[in-house]
Amino acid sequence: MDPLDSGMRYTPKSQQDKDWDASIQFLPASDSKELEKRKGLKKGAVIGLVVFAAVIALMTGLLVWHFHFRKEVKIKKMYSGSMRITNQVFIEAYEDPNSTEFKALASQTVSQLKLIYSKIPQLSKYYVGSTVQAFSEGSVIAYYLSEFSVPSGQESVVDNTIGSIDQIVNQQQTRMKAGSSPLQLENLESRAVDARMFQTSFRGFYRHFYHTSQGQTGTLQSPGFPNSPYPSNTFGQWLIRADPGYVIKLDFDTFNLEEDNPEGECRKDFVKVYDSLVAIESRLMAEECGHYAPNEPLAFISSRNVMLITLVSDDTNNYPGFLAHFSQIPESQSKECGGQLTGAKGTFSTPNYPSYYPPRVTCTWDIKVPAGKQVKLTIAELLMTEHGQGTNKCTKDYVEINGEKFCGDKESVTVTSQDNQMKVVFYSDKSYVDRGFSAQYEAVDPSDPCPGKFQCANTRCINSGLKCDGWNDCGDNSDERNCKCEKTQITCRNTLCKPRFWECDGVNDCGDNTDEENCGCRKGELTCRNGKCISEKKKCDGQDDCGDNTDESECPKTSVVKCSDYTYRCKNGKCISKLNPECDGLPDCEDGSDELNCDCGKQPYKSQRIVGGQNAEEGEWPWQVSLHIKGSHVCGASIINNRWLVTAAHCVQDEVITKYSQPGMWEAYLGLHKQRQMGKFTVQRNLKQIISHPYYNPHTFDNDIALMELDAPVVFNQNIQPICLPSGSHVFPAGKNVWITGWGATREGGYGASVLQKAEVRIINSTKCNELMNGQITSRMMCAGVLSGGVDACQGDSGGPLSSKESNGRLFLGGVVSWGDGCARRNKPGIYTRVTKFRGWIREQTGV
Numbered sequence: 001m002d003p004l005d006s007g008m009r010y011t012p013k014s015q016q017d018k019d020w021d022a023s024i025q026f027l028p029a030s031d032s033k034e035l036e037k038r039k040g041l042k043k044g045a046v047i048g049l050v051v052f053a054a055v056i057a058l059m060t061g062l063l064v065w066h067f068h069f070r071k072e073v074k075i076k077k078m079y080s081g082s083m084r085i086t087n088q089v090f091i092e093a094y095e096d097p098n099s100t101e102f103k104a105l106a107s108q109t110v111s112q113l114k115l116i117y118s119k120i121p122q123l124s125k126y127y128v129g130s131t132v133q134a135f136s137e138g139s140v141i142a143y144y145l146s147e148f149s150v151p152s153g154q155e156s157v158v159d160n161t162i163g164s165i166d167q168i169v170n171q172q173q174t175r176m177k178a179g180s181s182p183l184q185l186e187n188l189e190s191r192a193v194d195a196r197m198f199q200t201s202f203r204g205f206y207r208h209f210y211h212t213s214q215g216q217t218g219t220l221q222s223p224g225f226p227n228s229p230y231p232s233n234t235f236g237q238w239l240i241r242a243d244p245g246y247v248i249k250l251d252f253d254t255f256n257l258e259e260d261n262p263e264g265e266c267r268k269d270f271v272k273v274y275d276s277l278v279a280i281e282s283r284l285m286a287e288e289c290g291h292y293a294p295n296e297p298l299a300f301i302s303s304r305n306v307m308l309i310t311l312v313s314d315d316t317n318n319y320p321g322f323l324a325h326f327s328q329i330p331e332s333q334s335k336e337c338g339g340q341l342t343g344a345k346g347t348f349s350t351p352n353y354p355s356y357y358p359p360r361v362t363c364t365w366d367i368k369v370p371a372g373k374q375v376k377l378t379i380a381e382l383l384m385t386e387h388g389q390g391t392n393k394c395t396k397d398y399v400e401i402n403g404e405k406f407c408g409d410k411e412s413v414t415v416t417s418q419d420n421q422m423k424v425v426f427y428s429d430k431s432y433v434d435r436g437f438s439a440q441y442e443a444v445d446p447s448d449p450c451p452g453k454f455q456c457a458n459t460r461c462i463n464s465g466l467k468c469d470g471w472n473d474c475g476d477n478s479d480e481r482n483c484k485c486e487k488t489q490i491t492c493r494n495t496l497c498k499p500r501f502w503e504c505d506g507v508n509d510c511g512d513n514t515d516e517e518n519c520g521c522r523k524g525e526l527t528c529r530n531g532k533c534i535s536e537k538k539k540c541d542g543q544d545d546c547g548d549n550t551d552e553s554e555c556p557k558t559s560v561v562k563c564s565d566y567t568y569r570c571k572n573g574k575c576i577s578k579l580n581p582e583c584d585g586l587p588d589c590e591d592g593s594d595e596l597n598c599d600c601g602k603q604p605y606k607s608q609r610i611v612g613g614q615n616a617e618e619g620e621w622p623w624q625v626s627l628h629i630k631g632s633h634v635c636g637a638s639i640i641n642n643r644w645l646v647t648a649a650h651c652v653q654d655e656v657i658t659k660y661s662q663p664g665m666w667e668a669y670l671g672l673h674k675q676r677q678m679g680k681f682t683v684q685r686n687l688k689q690i691i692s693h694p695y696y697n698p699h700t701f702d703n704d705i706a707l708m709e710l711d712a713p714v715v716f717n718q719n720i721q722p723i724c725l726p727s728g729s730h731v732f733p734a735g736k737n738v739w740i741t742g743w744g745a746t747r748e749g750g751y752g753a754s755v756l757q758k759a760e761v762r763i764i765n766s767t768k769c770n771e772l773m774n775g776q777i778t779s780r781m782m783c784a785g786v787l788s789g790g791v792d793a794c795q796g797d798s799g800g801p802l803s804s805k806e807s808n809g810r811l812f813l814g815g816v817v818s819w820g821d822g823c824a825r826r827n828k829p830g831i832y833t834r835v836t837k838f839r840g841w842i843r844e845q846t847g848v
Contacts (some may be wrong), residue, residue: 079190082142109144123148131145143276145681213328216328225323232314234313249327254321255298256291272288276308303360345442346441369421370443373445383409384485422441442555492511502764506734532547539555549567568729572590583601625637629669639720668684668710673756685710691709692706708839726813730836740797766779782831783829
């Protein structure tokens with residue numbers, strides 16, 4: 001059954017008399033009279049002729065077999081499309097596929113399509129049939145599917161021809177006499193249907209029709225929602241119509257599908273939203289999968305009074321699904337934007353911001369500030385990504401500011417005009433929408449565009465103290481050019497200054513590699529983890545040249561090697577050479593033990609496109625725990641299974657007044673997002689026991705790790721999940737980006753955050769970190785610094801996780817927030833307990 005044709009399947013006409021290709025020419029028959037004249041030929045010649053005739057017969061037979069009995073490999077191709085029927089008027093009966101009127105017009109439309117295809121040589125011989133899926137207003141718009149059986153290798157020819165169908169039909173109708181065709185057509189648009197949407201493996205099909213009216217709100221949900229996950233191998237369609245003059249607004253209240261792969265593509269289960277009533281890819285607004293946070297709006301607005309939602313599921317891992325509400329709003333209201341903007345300052349945004357803007361929208365804002373001033377426009381975050389569009393040409397969706405186009409994802413855009421006027425144009429085409437932007441403009445003095453601040457080359461204004469501090473605060477690096485570096489900085493040959501703790505971390509921060517030169521081993525040598533230098537040619541040669549086997553522990557091909565502290569040990573006692581093999585989706589151990597207990601480290605919501613210190617999304621870090629005493633947040637912790645938490649030992653050290661080591665003092669809040677606000681998925685637990693590391697040193701913070709057992713197991717939900725524990729050999733290399741989270745103070749000496757905070761930091765070379773921290777770093781500690789200034793863990797973040805995302809998308813507990821010299825101070829990184837050093841102790845105490 002083909003899901004896209006609502007149960008109809010086309011069967012090609014009998015080919016009994018059509019198997020011979022008329023273009024094939026066979027050898028002519030021999031002339032018998034000519035042979036009679038050659039009776040005197042020698043016996044050898046006769047034999048030669050017989051052999052020759054046999055060869056000819058064989059070749060002829062092979063040709064006959066090849067072209068007659070061997071069928072061409074045919075590929076089923078489905079094309080969806082829409083067209084306007086200008087000599088018809090829409091009536092209410094066309095909304096019902098079972099009505100007589102619908103069937104009559106559908107029959108005419110199919111006949112017209114057949115006639116069109118029959119006159120196009122590239123299509124006529126492959127055409128199978130068509131069905132009409134729906135009609136809508138304007139005069140009448142028909143939405144259809146056409147099936148073709150295309151020989152292998154001819155798909156692109158048919159695709160290109162179908163893509164030009166509107167131009168071809170216009171030429172056909174021009175040549176025909178007026179009135180000779182029962183239907184007058186225009187605006188034909190057709191594209192190949194996504195092959196995933198007509199698979200033969202589908203077992204379930206759902207098709208629902210809705211019509212919303214003014215003042216009404218409808219509901220639609222995936223099959224089984226909310227009582228059960230949506231079924232496997234399912235294809236679902238929801239066709240929504242609104243009244244003429246209105247458009248459809250769709251809001252997803254819950255969206256929880258199988259997550260996408262690490263590349264961000266939806267290759268498993270997915271939902272597609274179309275600005276149409278049939279799945280035309282050129283009218284696709286969005287393809288979504290994964291899990292969206294409740295406070296992250298996922299909402300769409302159509303450009304006309306129709307919308308199609310499709311759901312496709314594969315044969316594995318079904319999820320809760322989705323719940324959505326739809327309503328209609330006036331078309332004019334949906335595209336309200338643009339106009340004259342005056343005054344010293346103001347704001348404006350794309351339609352429907354921060355949700356998705358509609359397709360086919362053009363907005364123009366003409367900004368005018370007082371005479372003698374300039375217009376300074378700032379877009380804090382631009383989200384205008386579209387498939388097939390580069391960020392340089394911006395040929396699809398874009399915002400144009402004084403003639404310069406911007407598109408894609410940008411953390412900020414700042415433009416200053418030459419006079420007191422500025423023109424801003426926003427444009428969206430008919431496919432793929434995004435969230436757009438919110439912009440702020442202000443009048444500035446041309447002689448001092450950044451009062452009391454430094455003006456970047458891109459016209460952004462930053463605090464003067466940020467110039468030459470080693471951080472790219474401007475975004476174009478103009479604040480770091482032609483600087484005189486301090487002693488605590490690296491002096492790059494290109495005049496840039498960089499933080500000393502970025503030296504020798506494997507990342508070319510200077511841009512000219514100054515910071516990565518003179519870092520121990522010479523060029524062409526490999527630095528072993530024990531400090532020894534060997535030739536890079538000896539890496540992965542099967543010999544332990546380092547002496548600690550590190551030269552054989554980071555090889556692309558997995559092999560069994562001699563065990564050491566730097567190799568992964570399988571459950572059967574054998575060690576393998578692959579770096580960080582645990583839970584990467586590939587069984588590398590003979591016994592498969594590297595893929596056991598891997599239900600961990602998965603963020604339930606789609607990863608955000610915003611980076612830096614900021615509010616986390618609800619449920620984004622589901623292993624984060626808030627530890628309370630007497631109703632107040634004190635420390636953080638991480639969930640490692642349904643009973644155990646990992647935190648810092650210094651959080652549970654007794655003081656004169658408070659006995660922090662006593663389990664009864666603490667309350668653990670799991671799934672919490674905002675302090676003092678219990679959410680739907682928040683769970684509170686008391687503690688059964690606390691196990692502080694026996695060798696914790698309160699003076700040096702060495703061995704700063706502790707375990708907490710909950711008084712009762714917790715049931716995991718979308719906001720409560722465990723983080724993966726790394727093996728003892730897991731490598732978190734210097735230069736790797738990782739995340740820190742917590743409710744701690746947002747600045748040194750400040751108050752704790754109300755909403756969970758997140759920040760991206762970089763792991764720092766331990767040798768350089770030890771120099772910066774005056775020799776206080778031990779092998780059981782790791783250092784991490786910020787990628788942009790002023791972000792760090794602080795008081796109240798202690799005990800919380802340092803989360804590291806691996807290539808397969810899983811996050812591992814790399815460190816525990818431990819100590820630091822103040823918060824976010826220059827050249828003073830945060831110090832974290834290195835979890836890999838305590839993996840055996842954790843397993844011994846908890847069994848995890």
